[in-house]
Amino acid sequence: MTSTQVAAPAVAAPADHARAPRRSLMGWWRDPWRKPRLLEAFTWGYLLWSLAPVAIAVLFSFNAGKSRVSWQGFSFRWYWGDPNLSVWHDPSLHTALRYTLFLGVIVTAVTVPLGVAFALGLDRWRGRLPSFWNFQMLLSFVVPEIVLGIAVFFLVTNVGPLRNTIGTTSQVLGLVTFQLSYPVIIVRARLLTIGKEYEEAAQDLGASPLGALRRVLLPLLYPAIFASTVLVFADVIDDFVIVRYLSSTAATEPVAVKIYNTARGAPTPALNALATCLLAASLLAVTVGYLAYRFVSRGEGEKAGIDSFASQI
Amino acid sequence: MARPGGRSKALWPTLALPGVAWLFVLFLIPLYVVLAIAFGTLDPIFRSPVPVWNPLQWNFSQAQYVLTHIVGANGFYGPPILRTAEFVVIASALCLLIAYPVAYYVARYGGKRRGLLLVLLIAPFWISYMMRMLAWVNLLQTDGWVNKALSLGGLFPVDINWLNGRPLTVLFGLVYGYVPYMILPLYAGLDRIQPSLLEAARDLGASKWQTFRRVTLPMSKPAIIAGLLIVSLPMVGDYFTNDLLSGSPNTAMFGNLINNAISSPETTAQGATFVILMFVVLLAPMLYYVRSTRAEEGT
Numbered sequence: 001m002t003s004t005q006v007a008a009p010a011v012a013a014p015a016d017h018a019r020a021p022r023r024s025l026m027g028w029w030r031d032p033w034r035k036p037r038l039l040e041a042f043t044w045g046y047l048l049w050s051l052a053p054v055a056i057a058v059l060f061s062f063n064a065g066k067s068r069v070s071w072q073g074f075s076f077r078w079y080w081g082d083p084n085l086s087v088w089h090d091p092s093l094h095t096a097l098r099y100t101l102f103l104g105v106i107v108t109a110v111t112v113p114l115g116v117a118f119a120l121g122l123d124r125w126r127g128r129l130p131s132f133w134n135f136q137m138l139l140s141f142v143v144p145e146i147v148l149g150i151a152v153f154f155l156v157t158n159v160g161p162l163r164n165t166i167g168t169t170s171q172v173l174g175l176v177t178f179q180l181s182y183p184v185i186i187v188r189a190r191l192l193t194i195g196k197e198y199e200e201a202a203q204d205l206g207a208s209p210l211g212a213l214r215r216v217l218l219p220l221l222y223p224a225i226f227a228s229t230v231l232v233f234a235d236v237i238d239d240f241v242i243v244r245y246l247s248s249t250a251a252t253e254p255v256a257v258k259i260y261n262t263a264r265g266a267p268t269p270a271l272n273a274l275a276t277c278l279l280a281a282s283l284l285a286v287t288v289g290y291l292a293y294r295f296v297s298r299g300e301g302e303k304a305g306i307d308s309f310a311s312q313i
Numbered sequence: 314m315a316r317p318g319g320r321s322k323a324l325w326p327t328l329a330l331p332g333v334a335w336l337f338v339l340f341l342i343p344l345y346v347v348l349a350i351a352f353g354t355l356d357p358i359f360r361s362p363v364p365v366w367n368p369l370q371w372n373f374s375q376a377q378y379v380l381t382h383i384v385g386a387n388g389f390y391g392p393p394i395l396r397t398a399e400f401v402v403i404a405s406a407l408c409l410l411i412a413y414p415v416a417y418y419v420a421r422y423g424g425k426r427r428g429l430l431l432v433l434l435i436a437p438f439w440i441s442y443m444m445r446m447l448a449w450v451n452l453l454q455t456d457g458w459v460n461k462a463l464s465l466g467g468l469f470p471v472d473i474n475w476l477n478g479r480p481l482t483v484l485f486g487l488v489y490g491y492v493p494y495m496i497l498p499l500y501a502g503l504d505r506i507q508p509s510l511l512e513a514a515r516d517l518g519a520s521k522w523q524t525f526r527r528v529t530l531p532m533s534k535p536a537i538i539a540g541l542l543i544v545s546l547p548m549v550g551d552y553f554t555n556d557l558l559s560g561s562p563n564t565a566m567f568g569n570l571i572n573n574a575i576s577s578p579e580t581t582a583q584g585a586t587f588v589i590l591m592f593v594v595l596l597a598p599m600l601y602y603v604r605s606t607r608a609e610e611g612t
Contacts, residue, residue, distance in 0.1 A: 039418040046415050047433050050493070054440055056458070056511025057448035068451045069458065072464050091596040114331055130329060136336050138603040142542070144595065146568050150575060150588050152344035158364050159342070177339040180332065180497025185606075209324050238441040240553060245575075259443040263450050263557055264476070272451075282439040 024270030058279070061272035068269055078273040087273050092250065093258070097277055100254035103168075104237040104285075107175045111232050112175070115183025116225055120213070122184065124193050141181035148178055149242040156246065167248035174242045179235060183228035190224035222296035234282050344592075351376055353583035357366065361578040362585070375582040379590070390570060397567040400480075404487040405545040408495045411488070412540065416499035417529075420506075426432060434500070437493040445490060446557045453482065453558070478561025486558040487551065491544040498543060502536020503529070542602045549595060567591060 028034060061079070065072030075081055080088035087093045120133050142147065152174040156162045162170070198220065202212035240256040247253050253261075255278045262271055330570035349364035354362050365371055383390045419430045437445065451456045453475040464471040475482050506529060514524040552568030562569075571591070574584030 035365060036418060036422050039414055039422065043418045043430070044524045046411060046492075047430075050437055050489075051433065053448035053452055054437075054445060057444065060451065069454060069456050114335060117328045118332025121325045121327070121332065123325075123424075125329055131327075132460035133329065133333050133336065134607070135603060136340060137332070138606055139599060140336065140340050142546055142599045142602050144547055144568075144591065146550035146552070146571055147588055147592055148340070148343070150571065150584065151347050152339060153575075154346040154364075154585065155339070155343040158346055173339055177335065180335065184332070211325070234424070234439050240443060241550075256441055256443040259441070259447050260553060260557065261441070263447045264560060271447065275441060275447060279440055279444060282441070286439050 054279075057272050058276050060269050061276045063269045066268055068267070068272065077269040078268065079277075082270070082297050085270050087277060088272055090270065091263055093270060093274050095251060096253060096255045096258045097274060099252065100237050100256075100278060103171060103175065103243065103254060104233045106172055107179060107236045108229055108233045110172065111176045111179045112183050112225065113228050115180050115228065116187050116221065118180065119184040119187035119191065120217075123188055137181050140177060141185065145178060145241040149174060149245040152177065152242070153245040158193060166246060167252045170246040171243050171252065173237055174246050175239060178239075179232045182231050182235070183225070185201055185230045186231070187221060187224045190221055194220050219296075223293055226289055226293045226296060230286055230293075233289075237278060237282060264302055347585050348587050350582055351589055353582060355579070355582070358579070362581045376586045376589075379583050379586040380504075393565045393570050394567050396480075396564070400484055400487060400566065401545050401548045404484055404491065404548060405541050407484075407488045408492045408544050409537065409541060411492050412495035412499050413537075416496050416503055420500050420503035421508075431500075434493065434496050442490060443557075446486060448491065449486060449499050450476065450557060468604060476558060476560070478559045480562040480564050482558045483564045483566075486554045487548055488551070490554055491548055494547075495540040495544050498540040499533065499536050502533045503540070506532050539602070539605065542598055546595060546598060546602070549591065 031152040060068045060071075062074050062076070063072055064075040064077055078086050080086050083089055087097065118137070122130050122137070152170065153166075156165050156173070162173075165173070194217070198216050199212045202216040203209065207215065237254070238256060239254075240260060243252075243254050244257045244260070247257065255274055259271060259275060318468070346364060348368075348371075349366050350362050351367075352373055352375075353365040353374055354363050355375075379390065382388055383394065418428060419434065423430055454460075455472050455474050457475075459475065459501070460471045460473060463473070510528055510532075511524055514528045515521075519527065548570050550571075552566055552572045555564050555566050555569060567587070571584050571587045574580040574587060
């Protein structure tokens with residue numbers, strides 16, 4: 001889209017520049033083909049503001065001293081060097097990290113198949129009933145997390161068969177409910193672009209509906225499935241509200257809750273190191289997910305780029 | 314089942330069934346449990362909430378207590394709710410002001426760098442919200458980098474305590490926390506606008522500004538509304554940003570009311586009432602969002 005924008009000035013610009021002196025500010029401002037320097041500066045400024053604080057927090061996880069504000073040299077003290085306070089040696093820290101990743105894997109493993117089947121069902125099943133459940137699914141997507149978290153908390157503290165499941169079980173139940181809409185929305189968007197033709201062709205050639213689904217539709221859905229897997233995993237390991245309400249003991253408190261509990265106390269850079277470990281896990285998941293996405297959507301040419309991965313999300 | 318085509322008809326409801334059951338048990342029933350607790354009774358000995366399942370026996374005394382303490386002389390629940398409205402409106406507007414130019418630049422002038430820009434714009438999604446707040450807690454400490462920057466490298470000492478209940482800090486935290494969620498829907502909306510339309514406007518004599526105001530802006534209106542809803546709905550339920558960046562009751566929000574009420578059994582039913590109140594207040598924007606999403610899906 002920019003090619004036409006850029007091609008035009010080659011012809012028209014000289015005349016314009018002849019009228020307005022190059023160096024005058026007003027002339028630069030009036031030049032209809034000037035580069036959007038202000039927007040560009042604003043964008044990079046935003047990115048700096050958005051990412052530099054986190055980069056500084058990561059930097060201080062490598063601080064040799066106890067301070068999180070003044071740099072005292074590089075070390076791995078807060079990762080494994082310190083015999084008591086480092087992430088590796090402080091059980092409360094590495095348990096939180098391990099538990100977060102555990103929750104991420106379990107919840108993703110439940111949510112994605114459940115969501116993909118739900119999306120297919122809702123998309124092809126016609127009538128009032130699926131329309132009602134589609135509405136409920138979208139409502140669970142927009143409802144503030146605190147509403148859902150407390151509702152599930154009341155459920156698991158008051159209702160018969162689920163009573164006393166507070167802890168890991170109820171955290172998984174609550175998180176799957178909150179995350180379920182992501183794969184459904186992503187897969188349904190993809191179904192919309194695929195259309196029914198491939199599936200109908202397969203059925204015309206003798207495939208059963210289930211066979212057409214498994215051998216034709218599902219492979220076409222792989223990009224959406226990978227995108228939602230990454231999204232759900234990354235969102236679960238960042239989750240705070242639901243896991244906090246549904247945690248029972250310190251053993252079921254993930255990293256986000258750990259940060260919340262200690263950030264305003266007197267934390268050591270070990271907290272930064274813990275957060276950095278989680279960030280690394282998240283980035284690793286995204287990279288693997290993106291490569292998998294590239295792999296399954298190869299042959300779709302330009303569409304396999306980061307751009308389409310982003311738009312899936 | 315014996316009918317021809319019977320199996321294909323049963324296939325889709327069967328696939329949807331687990332999801333339907335899940336949402337029924339873990340979304341609809343929990344919402345009903347909230348009602349049963351809000352309109353339930355208190356255990357006379359343990360002072361803990363006892364849910365009442367039959368709507369005919371609902372007891373509205375706790376809910377009445379909450380509602381009568383929102384406005385009026387004893388309206389101590391009023392200020393946090395009003396403050397939440399204020400914070401959410403201002404912070405969402407600021408999010409839009411920051412996000413629009415960024416999304417516009419990347420969508421229209423991203424060029425070869427678009428991939429890189431998108432990766433950087435999406436990066437905050439992969440960084441834990443708590444870590445992003447922790448980063449600012451570090452920077453905003455009295456001896457932190459923000460004060461150091463303000464003192465121009467120690468030229469004159471600045472020791473502002475940013476973290477002791479300043480509305481400005483909380484507002485800043487909300488904007489910082491939620492802007493990324495605004496940028497993506499805006500980018501998607503702006504990217505969808507055909508460049509040929511903008512060229513046509515320019516060819517017909519519209520200036521750059523007129524093209525923006527009369528073509529781009531109206532065409533991006535759905536994306537603007539979607540973005541505003543995506544940031545403001547979760548912001549209404551946010552209590553942790555306030556807890557981390559202020560921790561003072563002076564800046565307490567709606568979410569803090571709920572969170573505080575839930576933490577002791579005696580006031581749990583009041584917490585449930587607040588949850589219902591939040592749900593009711595947000596019902597209209599939530600339905601609007603759901604409706605516009607469904608229109609897009611064509612169902």
